[in-house]
Amino acid sequence: MAEILPGVFQVEGVDPPGWTTHVYLLRDAPKSYTVVDAGLEGADDAILRYAAGLGIAPKEIRRILITHLHGDHTGGLARLREKTGARVYAHWAEASFLEHDPVYDGPGSKPPTPVRVDERLSDGDRIDAGGGLIAYHTPGHTPGHTVFYQPERKYLITGDLLAYHGEELALGPEPYSLHLPTMRLSARRVAQLSIDALLTYHGGPRLANAGAALRKLALPG
Ligand SMILES: [Zn+2]
Structure with a gap:
């Protein structure tokens, strides 16, 4: 069932052929779960099917955290929000673009329709999810790109700040990055x-x- 770390699941079955996206499902507490990023359009069905396989009902998904606006992370967002009643969290800058106010004009695809964001994050905000996460604003790929850090378990959910090409760690997809x-x-x-x-x-x-x-990639010298 791909519980990759205690309380952290890698959602299986979300990708159409030719894609490798990774949606993560976090256990917050019994009957309370958080999804991080929402996959391509249609991924909402796959996420709920995967959750059902773990015995998790749609309404037990309480939060959806969004790293950034790109359509491969937000394609399933509107429908997942609707089906679960979960609250959507995103950085305040990204939230405006998710709501099409204004419409994003940077590289990469944007959500096809506006999606409402319930909680606007700022750098350093703590989120009561996955045993306690810290949101760090990591601009560059998009203006409001945000990563999520779990300090006790020492994992970082990177969105498109970073990516693996085979075994090599690199910055996230460069052609789709703003700056x-x-x-x-x-x-x-x-x-x-x-x-x-x-x-x-x-x-x-x-x-x-x-x-x-990460230190080898990012730190000088
Ligand atoms: Zn992206």
């Missing part, structure tokens, strides 16, 4: 965290000793 120098600063900042596991969206998770690869 690479800012992205490098964001990577340098999160490289200061104590990290064991990196849960990337493209390329998937690395569960041990991932901090060293």
Whole structure:
């Protein structure tokens, strides 16, 4: 069932052929779960099917955390929100673009229709999910890109700040990134965290000793 770390599930069956996206499901408490990113359009069905396989009812999904606006992370968002009644969390800048106010004009796809955001995050906000997460604003890939850090278990959910190409850690998809120098600063900042596991969206998770690869990529010298 792919419980990759205690209370962290990698949702299976969300990808159409040719894609590797990684949606994560976190156990907050009994009967309370959080989904991080919502996959391509139609992924809502796959996420709920996977949850059902674990005995999790739609209404037990209480929160959906969004790393950034791109359509491969938000395609299933509107319907997942509707079907679960979950509250959607995103950085305040990203929230405006998710709501099409204004419509995003940077690289990469945008959500086809506006999606309401319930909780607007700022840098350093703590979220009562997955045993306690800290939201870090990591601009560059998009203006309000945000990663989620679990300090006790030392994992970082990276969105598209970082990605694995095979075994190689790199910045997230560059052609779809707004401003690479800012992205490098964001990577340098999160490289200061104590990290064991990196849960990337493209390329998937690395569960041990991932901090060293991040420091090598992001820190000068
Ligand atoms: Zn992206």
